[in-house]
Amino acid sequence: MTRTAPFTFRLDARSGVPVYRQLIDQVQAGIASGKLASGEQIPTVRQVAVDLEINPNTVLRAYRELEIRGVLDTQQGTGTFISDRKVTQDDAEHDRQLEQLVSEFVARAGVGGFTVKELMDRLRERITEPEKRTK
Amino acid sequence: MTRTAPFTFRLDARSGVPVYRQLIDQVQAGIASGKLASGEQIPTVRQVAVDLEINPNTVLRAYRELEIRGVLDTQQGTGTFISDRKVTQDDAEHDRQLEQLVSEFVARAGVGGFTVKELMDRLRERITEPEKRTK
DNA sequence: GACGATGTATTAGTAGACTAGTACACTATT
DNA sequence: AATAGTGTACTAGTCTACTAATACATCGTC
Numbered sequence: 283m284t285r286t287a288p289f290t291f292r293l294d295a296r297s298g299v300p301v302y303r304q305l306i307d308q309v310q311a312g313i314a315s316g317k318l319a320s321g322e323q324i325p326t327v328r329q330v331a332v333d334l335e336i337n338p339n340t341v342l343r344a345y346r347e348l349e350i351r352g353v354l355d356t357q358q359g360t361g362t363f364i365s366d367r368k369v370t371q372d373d374a375e376h377d378r379q380l381e382q383l384v385s386e387f388v389a390r391a392g393v394g395g396f397t398v399k400e401l402m403d404r405l406r407e408r409i410t411e412p413e414k415r416t417k
Numbered sequence: 418m419t420r421t422a423p424f425t426f427r428l429d430a431r432s433g434v435p436v437y438r439q440l441i442d443q444v445q446a447g448i449a450s451g452k453l454a455s456g457e458q459i460p461t462v463r464q465v466a467v468d469l470e471i472n473p474n475t476v477l478r479a480y481r482e483l484e485i486r487g488v489l490d491t492q493q494g495t496g497t498f499i500s501d502r503k504v505t506q507d508d509a510e511h512d513r514q515l516e517q518l519v520s521e522f523v524a525r526a527g528v529g530g531f532t533v534k535e536l537m538d539r540l541r542e543r544i545t546e547p548e549k550r551t552k
Numbered sequence: 553g554a555c556g557a558t559g560t561a562t563t564a565g566t567a568g569a570c571t572a573g574t575a576c577a578c579t580a581t582t
Numbered sequence: 583a584a585t586a587g588t589g590t591a592c593t594a595g596t597c598t599a600c601t602a603a604t605a606c607a608t609c610g611t612c
Contacts, residue, residue: 300570327589337572342590358589359579380531384539387522389442392449392488394514398543404519405537435600462559472602477560493559494609 289317289324293334301336305344310353313364320366324354327362424452424459428469436471440479445488448499450543455501459489462497 291308293301312318327345331338345362348354356362391401426443428436447453462480466473480497483489491497526536 302570326587328587338589339573339591340571343570345589356589357579358577360588362589376531380535380539383522383526383531384536384543385442385446387518387536388449388540388543389445390518392445392447394518395511396449396515396518397451398449398540400515401519401522402537402540404515405523405533405540437600461557463557473559474561474603475601478600480559491559492609493607495558497559 289322291325291330291334293336301334301340302344302347305330305341306348309344309348313353318364320364322364323361324364424457426460426465426469428471436469436475437479437482440465440476441483444479444483446543448488453499455499457499458496459499 327338327341330341355365462476465476490500
């Protein structure tokens with residue numbers, strides 16, 4: 283190939299996942315996998331809207347949410363680009379996500395018959411042996 | 418106290434978390450923390466509905482979901498109880514499930530930018546001050 | 553079997569999530 | 583300044599998650 287293929291989106295109508303969320307996930311996955319580099323332009327709001335036959339506002343919602351997270355930079359009249367800044371989430375949001383994660387963890391542990399103490403003991407091992415990964 | 422205080426629910430109206438889900442989480446957290454033992458009766462659908470000023474069906478939805486998961490046993494006309502089936506696992510299987518749960522937890526925490534220490538600190542609060550709510 | 557406790561089914565109202573229609577605003581290029 | 587690209591605001595429609603109102607079914611006890 284003479285040049286890298288442009289980033290494109292795909293929709294799975296049967297997944298039940300909201301369109302705007304599918305877009306968000308694909309951008310983040312693209313970044314994580316290296317397909318999208320910092321500063322790179324992603325398809326325009328209108329282009330995506332036409333290709334996927336959806337409303338520009340649906341694309342906008344995805345892009346805006348990613349911009350709020352610091353993943354994208356949007357420039358009106360020009361386009362939308364992968365941000366080059368490192369993501370810095372505010373403390374409140376960080377705390378909220380942590381609380382949610384822990385809540386779900388404890389709940390699932392309860393179902394499995396585990397005690398919180400067991401979980402903590404196992405977690406402690408993770409600190410002393412940080413390189414171990416089972417999955 | 419002559420006898421252990423009965424298990425009670427609390428609602429956080431500002432959390433944005435659905436009522437039925439708050440009930441589910443509190444039951445599961447109660448089991449994980451040891452406040453709820455196998456065979457123990459939890460407040461009746463009607464009692465909870467009256468206490469929290471919500472509809473019996475909202476409580477029912479929570480209890481039913483927990484019953485489907487095998488967490489609760491409901492007996493019409495009698496009451497709802499913590500299931501005793503979940504407790505009998507052989508040690509190896511128990512350990513394997515624990516490891517898997519912790520692995521997934523740590524992996525998701527890593528993606529979210531949390532440290533294991535943060536997780537443990539938050540978990541510790543669940544044990545020592547279970548009724549405390551920051552939001 | 554009557555009663556009072558329990559859980560349950562049916563139906564419907566409400567709020568919010570999600571998306572679209574449409575018109576507007578900004579930017580770069582000419 | 584004209585134009586064609588870009589992102590954006592405003593409004594509204596639709597669907598569904600969530601909860602409630604109300605009446606019904608089951609169980610234990612007397």
